[in-house]
Amino acid sequence: MLTTTDITSTVHEQINALLKEADKPVRLLTGDEPLARIGLNSLLLARLIIQLETEFGVDPFEEDYVISDVRTVGALADAYVETLANLAAASV
Known part of the structure; x- marks a missing residue:
């Protein structure tokens, strides 16, 4: 099972990969950094969500979260942490 640190690190790595590209x-x-301030426009954010869905196998914005409410790097990572934790709890 992925830890919070693993998930957060993956989110950070994927963001930086997109920024570099x-x-x-x-x-x-x-x-606490706003996604817009680090250079993620709407197109890059959409690509990031697709990459993270591929990586984690979940899309927290399908049901649980509204993407426009996620404004920071931490909030984005938290959406994946909570969604993955809920899935793990439901499968027990």
Whole structure:
């Protein structure tokens, strides 16, 4: 089972991979940074969500979360942490 640290690290890695691909600055991310401020426009955010769904096998925005309410790196990671935890609890 993935830990919170594993999930958060993967989210950060995927964000930086997209930023690098888009020729935007790559940096050490913190949870309170707004997604827009680090350079994620709506197209990059959509691509990120697709990549994270492929990585984790879940899309928290399908039912549990509204993407427009997720404004920071930490909130995005938390959406995946909580969705994966809920799935794990439901399968017990």
